[in-house]
Amino acid sequence: MQWFLEATTTGHKIALMVFAILLFAAVMAAILFAVDRPKRVPNWIVAVGFVGPTLLLLAVGLVYPALETVRGSFYNRDGSSFVGLDNYVTVFSEDNFQTVLFNTLLWVVLVPLVTTGLGLVYAYLVDRTRFEKLAKALVFLPMAISMVGAGVIWKFVYEYRPDQPGVRQIGLLNQVLVLLGFEPQQFLLNAPSNSFYLIVVMIWIQAGFAMTVLSAAIKAIPDDVVEAARLDGVGGLQMFRYVTVPSIRPALVVVVTTVAITTLKVFDIVRTMTGGQFSTSVVANEFYVQAFRQFNFGLGAALAVLLFLLVIPIIAYNVRQLRLAEELR
Amino acid sequence: MTTTTPVMAPVPPDERRLTRTERRAVAAKNKLSSPAASIIALVIAALWTVPTLGLLITSFRPELDIRRSGWWTALSDPQFTLDNYNEVLYGGATNFATLFVNSLVITLPAVVIPISLALLAAYAFAWIKFPGRNLLFVAVFALQVVPIQVTLIPLLSLYVDAGLAGSFWTIWLSHSIFALPLAIFLLHNFMKEIPASLIEAARMDGAGHVKIFFQVLLPLLTPAIAAFGVFQFLWVWNDLLVALTFAGGAPDVVPLTVRVAELAGTRGSDWYLLAAGAFVSIVLPLVVFLSLQRYFVRGLLAGSVKG
Known part of the structure; x- marks a missing residue:
């Protein structure tokens, strides 16, 4: 048994990995073989073979834990006694949690709006230019970088050196400040502006997504619409405002809501760059801190449920807008 | 996401x-x-x-x-x-070479297993008629809204009870489960695009569902599989939350992201370590992304996006 649980050498780990994949393949092959063998099996038995393993995993790994978390949010820190809504009251009344809620609100409003705006302007500007491919690839690239990696990249941009003779700045942003004659700043330490500097990182990562989707939408605007507007003497900014933006409205809604949901659950950036200190924590980070650092499972569960509740209205809005868009067609 | x-x-x-x-x-x-x-x-x-x-x-x-x-x-x-790279990869305190192996060992099964499962499930939802099919599909689709945070605490205690805590199995299982709703939805969309006449023809020839799945559908779905594969690869390789929760205390299992995040916290001013370490963790996803960008964009536009 030990062999399957503790792999310490590289060879062992790779062997274990191959074993896991083979085990999975063997189990699936056995199931499919079993449902395929008898000639006249009813459809539902075949279906069980195809969907059964998935449904089992989802039930055990997603549905049960989610229900259990909702239950746990009404219990105290180790789940031993029922406390009603106390955990939620704590989240909404204590000072440091109010900072957390305010920061989350800041993130979820700013990131989607700025990201979509930037992505839209950039997609419009480089659309059908000679450099389109390269220009898009540059903005798209951060999507491949982990949020941890992006956090490190930007932490270096914000790096601060004390303002003394003989000490040179090594962070790009502070160097720019010094060149312009300002004093260098501790960007990540001073609340409340430090939250904005973290938000920048998220915008930097997500803009590529916004740009890609919106660029595809811009390209799909029918030629006759653009042509007709041009014949009417519409050009430049007016074209953007009265033709491009209204034509891609459904895509805009999808981008804003998708980015908003991603943003709600971001914890990597905050954790990497400030660890949630200096009043920069957000709900997703606070969940991790409470559940796995403070071992206050009740409070952690309440924060997770809160996250879930915050996601629902955004998705509801998204679905509604898509319905409206389809009715218009 | x-x-x-x-x-x-x-x-x-x-x-x-x-x-x-x-x-x-x-x-x-x-x-x-x-x-x-x-x-x-x-x-x-x-x-x-x-x-x-x-x-x-x-x-x-x-x-x-x-x-x-x-x-x-x-x-x-x-x-x-x-x-710096020498120090980060093979130095005693960091040893990123081992962590690179960990990330790789975590990622491959966590990409292969959910894609295979999702392909089978998506096939059933698209082409096998069985009672309750639409209801089940909507239910699986709806599971996409559950943030993984909501599942982590009970899942961890399940793993502890099963004696799996701190092993690769917990991470493989978790990533596979979390990926399923989106993967099924995406692959189902691609599968529905395949003309029904093709499947009817195979059925006329006496092929069962298993044969149709492997011989007719799989070859046609290669681009879709590639699209979701790139997606899932980036997601698992770049993940911090799942790895930190289930393997945070197990040095033989932790992936690169966890160590880089840790370094940023504890040795935040050692930029020679952090910079090289960050790029060791970034280089593989970057290569995969650049070489398979076509598929990634297709997946992004065709179905949905992990949030």
Whole structure:
């Protein structure tokens, strides 16, 4: 048994990995073989073979834990006694949690709006230019970088050196400040502006997504619409405002809501760059801190449920807008 | 990134592209000839590239130089070394080479298993008629809204009870489960695009569902599999939350992201370590992404996005 649980050498780990994949393949092959063998099996038995393993995993790994978390949010820190809504009251009344809620609100409003705006302007500007491919690839690239990696990249941009003779700045942003004659700043330490500097990182990562989707939408605007507007003497900014933006409205809604949901659950950036200190924590980070650092499972569960509740209205809005868009067609 | 919303962005039909490109080339020229527009585009492009470039250059500079001056000085006075990478990869305190193996061992099964499961499930939802099919499909689709945070605490205690805690199995299982709703939804969309007549024909020839799945559908779905594969690869390789929760205390299991995040917290001013470490963790996803970008974009536009 030990062999399957503790792999310490590289060879062992790779062997274990191959074993896991083979085990999975063997189990699936056995199931499919079993449902395929008898000639006249009813459809539902075949279906069980195809969907059964998935449904089992989802039930055990997603549905049960989610229900259990909702239950746990009404219990105290180790789940031993029922406390009603106390955990939620704590989240909404204590000072440091109010900072957390305010920061989350800041993130979820700013990131989607700025990201979509930037992505839209950039997609419009480089659309059908000679450099389109390269220009898009540059903005798209951060999507491949982990949020941890992006956090490190930007932490270096914000790096601060004390303002003394003989000490040179090594962070790009502070160097720019010094060149312009300002004093260098501790960007990540001073609340409340430090939250904005973290938000920048998220915008930097997500803009590529916004740009890609919106660029595809811009390209799909029918030629006759653009042509007709041009014949009417519409050009430049007016074209953007009265033709491009209204034509891609459904895509805009999808981008804003998708980015908003991603943003709600971001914890990597905050954790990497400030660890949630200096009043920069957000709900997703606070969940991790409470559940796995403070071992206050009740409070952690309440924060997770809160996250879930915050996601629902955004998705509801998204679905509604898509319905409206389809009715218009 | 775990929940999802459908992205309905229309993709331009390929056959119309040629004439359009010609017609709109003129318009594009006018657009970028305005100096303000070009400057905005240039500034955005620079802001999106320079931070990464700065850290990349830093990762090749000698430790002392990094502490004494900004990376831009290396542009006029280039002094580069591989010492940082040597230290990060094989040094006693960091040993990123082992962590790279961990990340790889975590990622491969966590990509292969959910894709296989989702392909089978998506096939059943698309082409096998069974009672309750639509209801089940909607239920699976709806599971995409559950943030993974909601599942972590009970899942961890399940793993502890099963004696799996701190092993690769917990991470493989978790990533596979979390990926399923989106994967099924995406692959189902692709599968529905395949003409029903093709499947009917195979059935007429006496092929069962298993045979149809492997011989008719799988070959046609390669682009879709590639699209979701790239997606899932990036998601698992870049994940921090799942790995930290289930393997945070197990040095033989932790992936690169966890250690990089830890280094940023504990040795936040050792930029020679952090810069090189960050790039060790970034390089593989970057290569995968650049070589398979076509599929990634297709997946992004066709179905949905992990949130």
